[in-house]
Amino acid sequence: MTMSKGKKRELGWAKEEWTVLEGRKVRLFVAPASGELPDEPPLRLPLLLIHGLGCTGETWEPTLLEMRRRDVICSTLAPDLPGFGRSEGPYHDALGMEALADWVVGLLDQRGIARTHLAGNSMGCQVALALARRHGDRVGGIVLQGPTTGERIVPAWRYVTGLIRDTIYESPAYTLRLMKMYTQMGPRAYAITVKKMLEDDPFAQIREVRAPCLVIRGGNDAIVSDRVARRLAAHLPDAIYLPLDHAAHAIEYNNPEEFVDAMLAFLARAERTLGITQSDSADCSIAQTAPTR
Known part of the structure; x- marks a missing residue:
């Protein structure tokens, strides 16, 4: 897709950019903000950082700030998924998990990214x-933090009550930000996406996931x-389970130090296991294309 120059904004922790994918505007956050590696x-x-239900790419701000504080500079992309945050969604429906996955691959193609963690x-x-x-050749390692698993494994009412109870353990700043993000999405899109999420069964064809995985859950x-988290790790062909006793659901937001420690150590080891070399890095770097708005 041809992209013309558009607006972008330096945020300190990332660069906010805009593009158009499948005819709809997309907001994404790119780090490092300078574009220099x-x-x-x-x-x-x-x-590639993928946010949760009702959230946006902004939920990764503490993680990216922690990486910057440590002077850990690597190509990172955190989009608002279609229909979330400020990215335009489908006009009459919300996307299911597989459709969202295919959308992400379209974004990778647009950015010139052949393979990503x-x-x-x-x-x-x-x-x-x-x-x-669906696209195993595009994936390096995978970090699954607080993984939901659909209604076949956990009844819908437990997700609803769990979401309410989880606010007790999250920081007030995160809860306020979460409410703002939910408002951006709107009740109809949120309800439809919940239905799609609950209909999904990550355990179906789980043996086809060949990438090394790290499953993290807060105590x-x-x-x-x-x-459920242990069961998911046990069913994946190549997975490690890491419990963080003092954390809650939004570890990437409220416990960025522990999250970055675990994520970077695991992905570095995954690269060694997969035999990823410097030439792979050159082939898979984030393209610095001009965003559109």
Whole structure:
């Protein structure tokens, strides 16, 4: 797709950009904001961050700030999924998990990214697993943080009550931001997306996920139980389970130090296991194309 120059905004933790994909406007956050990478970045592949239900790419701000504080500079992309935040969604419906995964691949194609690591939170984990099943050659390692699993595994009412109870353990700043993001999405789109999320079954064809995975769950997570998270890790062909006892559901927001520690260590090891080299890095870097608005 041809892209003309558009607006972009430096935020300190990332660069806010706009593009058009499948005829709809998309907001995304790109780090490092300067666009400059070291000769040997800590990760050779780019990193794509996938937010959860009702959220936006902004939920990754504390994670990206923590990476910047440590001077960890690697190509990172955090979009607002279609229908979330300020990205335009389908006009009459919300997308299911597989459709969202295919949309992400379209974004990767537009950015010139052949292969990337994935990190998802909550519903974003379902999107990441769908992407790995359907487009395995595009994926390096996967970090699944607080992974939801659909209604076949957990009844819908438990998700609803868990979402309410989880606010007890999250920071007030996160809860306020979450309410703002939910308002941006709107009740109809939110309800339809919940239905699509619950209809999805990440355990279906789970053996087709060949990428190494790290499953992280907070000990105070009221949405995803320890049993479900451990079960997911056990069913994945190549997965490690990491519990963080003092954290809740939004680890990437409220516990960025622990999250960045675990994520970077795991993905660096995954690159060694997969034999990813500097030449792979050159082929898979985030293209600095001009965004549109």
